[in-house]
Amino acid sequence: xxxxxxxxxxxxxxxxxxxxxxxxxxxxxxxxxxxxxxxxxxxxxxxxxxxxxxxxxxxxxxxxxxxxxxxxxxxxxxxxxxxxxxxxxxxxxxxxxxxxxxxxxxxxxxxxxxxxxxxxxxxxxxxxxxxxxxxxxxxxxxxxxxxxxxxxxxxxxxxxxxxxxxxxxxxxxxxxxxxxxxxxxxxxxxxxxxxxxxxxxxxxxxxxxxxxxxxxxxxxxxxxxxxxxxxxxxxxxxxxxxxxxxxxxxxxxxxxxxxxxxxxxxxxxxxxxxxxxxxxxxxxxxxxxxxxxxxxxxxxxxxxxxxxxxxxxxxxxxxxxxxxxxxxxxxxxxxxxxxxxxxxxxxxxxxxxxxxxxxxxxxxxxxxxxxxxxxxxxxxxxxxxxxxxxxxxxxx
Numbered sequence: 015x016x017x018x019x020x021x022x023x024x025x026x027x028x029x030x031x032x033x034x035x036x037x038x039x040x041x042x043x044x045x046x047x048x049x050x051x052x053x054x055x056x057x058x059x060x061x062x063x064x065x066x067x068x069x070x071x072x073x074x075x076x077x078x079x080x081x082x083x084x085x086x087x088x089x090x091x092x093x094x095x096x097x098x099x100x101x102x103x104x105x106x107x108x109x110x111x112x113x114x115x116x117x118x119x120x121x122x123x124x125x126x127x128x129x130x131x132x133x134x135x136x137x138x139x140x141x142x143x144x145x146x147x148x149x150x151x152x153x154x155x156x157x158x159x160x161x162x163x164x165x166x167x168x169x170x171x172x173x174x175x176x177x178x179x180x181x182x183x184x185x186x187x188x189x190x191x192x193x194x195x196x197x198x199x200x201x202x203x204x205x206x207x208x209x210x211x212x213x214x215x216x217x218x219x220x221x222x223x224x225x226x227x228x229x230x231x232x233x234x235x236x237x238x239x240x241x242x243x244x245x246x247x248x249x250x251x252x253x254x255x256x257x258x259x260x261x262x263x264x265x266x267x268x269x270x271x272x273x274x275x276x277x278x279x280x281x282x283x284x285x286x287x288x289x290x291x292x293x294x295x296x297x298x299x300x301x302x303x304x305x306x307x308x309x310x311x312x313x314x315x316x317x318x319x320x321x322x323x324x325x326x327x328x329x330x331x332x333x334x335x336x337x338x339x340x341x342x343x344x345x346x347x348x349x350x351x352x353x354x355x356x357x358x359x360x361x362x363x364x365x366x367x368x369x370x371x372x373x374x375x376x377x378x379x380x381x382x383x384x385x386x387x388x389x390x391x392x393x394x395x396x397x398x399x400x401x402x403x404x405x406x407x408x409x410x
Contacts, residue, residue: 017409018181018186018189018408018409019178019179019180019181019408020180020181020183020186021058021061021062021065021156021180021181021182021183021186023180024065024154024156024178024180026061026062026065026066026067027065027066027067027122028066028067028122029066029067029068029153029154030067030068030070030117030151030152030153030154031062031067031068031069031070031152031153031154031155031156032070032072032148032149032151032152032154032155032156032173032177033058033059033062033069033070033071033072033155033156033158033182034072034073034155034156034157034158034159034162034169034170034173035055035058035059035071035072035073035158035159035182035184036051036055036073036158036159036160036161036162037051037052037071037073037074037075037087037090037094037127038051038073038074038075038076038161039051039052039090039093041089041090044089045089045093046089046090046093049093049097050388051161051388052090052093052094052097053097054184054388055158055182055184056097056098057183057184058156058158058182058183058184059071059098059125060098061182061183062156063100063123063124063125064123066122066123067122067123068117068120068121068122068123068124068126069123069124069125069126070117070126070128070151070152071125071126071127071128072108072128072131072148072169073087073127073130073131073159073169074130074131074132074137074162074169075087075090075130075132076130076132077132078130078132078133080133080135081133082133085130085132086129086130087104087127087128087129087130088104088106088129090127091104091127094127098125100125101124101125102125102126102127103116103119103120103124103125103126103127104116104126104127104129105117105126105127105128105129106129107128107129107133108128108129108130108131108133108134108148109134109144109147109148109150109151110147113128113151114150114151116128117151128151131148131167131168131169136168137167137168137169138165138167138168139168140166140167140168140171140172141168142172144168144172145168145172145173145175145176146176148168148169148172148173149173149176149177152173152177153177153178154177154178154179154180155173155174155177155178155179155180156179156180156181156182157170157174157179157180157181157182157185157404157407157408158181158182158183158184158185159184159185159404160184160185160188160189160387160389160392160393160404160405161388161389161390161391161392161393162392162404163185163389163392163402163403163404163405164391164392164395164396164400164402164403164404165403165404166403166404170403170404171403171404171407174404174407174408175407179407179408180408181408185405185408187385188385188387188389189405191364191384191385191387192364192387192393192396194326194362194364194384195326195327195328195362195364195385196225196328196396196397199325199326199362200325200326200362201227201325201326202227202228202323202324202325202326203225203226203227203228203324203325203326203327203328204226204227204228204229204230204320204321204324204326204327204328205222205226205228205229205230205327205328205329205330206230206232206317206327206328206329206330206331206333206348207219207222207229207230207231207232207235207330207331208231208232208233208235208236208330208331208332208333208345208369208370209233209234209235209330209331209332209367209369210233210234210235210251211234211235211251211253212235212238212239212253212256212259212260213253213256215235215330215331216259217398217399217400218330218394218397218398219231219263220263220266220398221397221398221399222272222328222397223263223266223267223270223272223274224270224272226272226328227271227272227273227324228272228273228274228275228320228324229267229272229273229274229275230274230275230317230320231274231275231276232277232309232331232332232333232334232344232345233331233332233333233334234250234251234252235253235331236276236277236306236309237250237251237252237306238252238253238254238256238257238260239260239263239264239274239276240276240277240297241254241257241260242257242258242260242261242264243276245297245298245300246300246302247300247306248282248300248301248302248303248304248305248306249284249302249303249304249305250300250304250305250306251305275316275317275320276297277297277306277309277310277313278296278297278310278312278313278316279294279295279296279297279309279310279311279312279313280294280295280296280297280300280306280307280308280309280310280313281293281294281306281307281308281309281310281334281340281341281343281344282294282295282300282301282304282305282306282307283304283305283307283341284303284304284305286305286307286335287338288338288339289338289339289340292307292340292341294310294311295310307334307335307338307341308333308334308335308340308341308342308343308344308345309333309334309344310344313344314343314344314347314348317348317351318347318348318351321348321351321352321355321361322351322355322360324361325360325361325362326361326362326363326364327352327361327362327363327364327365328364328365328397329352329363329364329365329366329370330365330366330367330370330393330394330397331367331369331370332345332369332370332373333345333348336369336372336373336376342373342376342377345373345377346373346376346377346379349373349374349377349379350377350378350379352379352383353377353379353382353383354382356382356383356384357382361384362384363383363384363385364383364384364385364386364387365380365383365385365386365387366386366387366388366389366390366393366394366397367387367390367393367394368390370386371386371387371388374386392404
């Protein structure tokens with residue numbers, strides 16, 4: 015990926031490396047409950063430390079309004095040290111004398127976490143004075159928090175204008191995967207877009223319909239498209255005020271040479287709860303007192319056949335109410351098929367978004383996808399074709 019400078023291009027020995035990572039991890043009773051984000055930054059931190067740099071970590075935690083001890087990064091340090099299997103120091107501030115003394119105290123190859131950058135108003139305002147105060151403790155800046163790259167904050171974008179800037183290993187992997195999936199994909203390209211509402215994914219569908227060959231719509235949002243075809247969707251989640259928008263989207267996609275795939279059969283129930291009495295029916299046969307909670311077996315078969323003919327898959331959003339059995343079956347079945355195609359070398363599969371990651375983990379398929387992004391908002395904005403400030407600043 016030649017358009018971004020990576021750690022392979024950096025002279026690290028004896029340098030102070032300010033590295034922006036994502037430590038905004040779930041906590042319960044003062045303990046980290048999910049180590050995924052910590053595990054993902056290990057390659058960057060070890061590359062820097064083993065290369066002889068002083069590793070100085072910048073990150074935010076939560077949404078504090080000023081200094082808030084309950085949102086201190088100090089609580090994350092023990093879990094990070096465990097994951098890294100090496101000591102990690104901590105400083106009570108990210109700028110000023112406290113930060114400088116802590117940076118001066120560590121040796122090359124050692125790792126230091128500075129306090130929550132959002133304790134200072136200048137972080138989210140991308141204030142030039144705050145950027146300079148952060149930069150005072152670094153010789154180079156390493157961006158390794160793709161999940162925060164859609165925000166032009168001091169530590170996620172501002173530092174890239176005042177220090178030599180490099181993509182960390184996590185950022186590099188994310189950018190390479192997304193470039194492979196949407197910028198320079200092997201065709202045909204299929205996209206799965208699911209979730210509850212069309213209204214939250216108008217930009218996404220609009221951008222994807224210009225870039226992919228097949229757009230597979232699932233979840234509650236598929237009901238709005240079915241209603242646009244004149245189908246009765248009963249009591250299903252449906253944005254009836256967007257029916258005309260859905261028709262326009264289908265027409266625009268056709269102009270772009272993109273085919274839209276909708277469910278042909280569905281799983282219906284009269285109650286929204288796990289193991290509620292349910293039945294499979296065609297999309298023309300949903301009763302007035304029923305709600306669609308998943309795609310049916312014929313729809314699964316059709317989607318899997320589309321994926322079997324594709325070379326690249328981008329996935330955001332589940333097919334049904336995947337949190338509840340048996341309405342997780344559509345999502346799990348398609349995820350398993352995509353994972354197998356990927357494992358066999360027939361498909362490049364990139365997925366992202368909170369519900370998508372949960373669904374793929376639940377299906378036991380995530381580790382067989384080419385890449386699964388934990389970035390959430392940044393992943394969605396990339397797919398929508400929006401510029402990401404924290405990425406653009408890395409371009410050579």
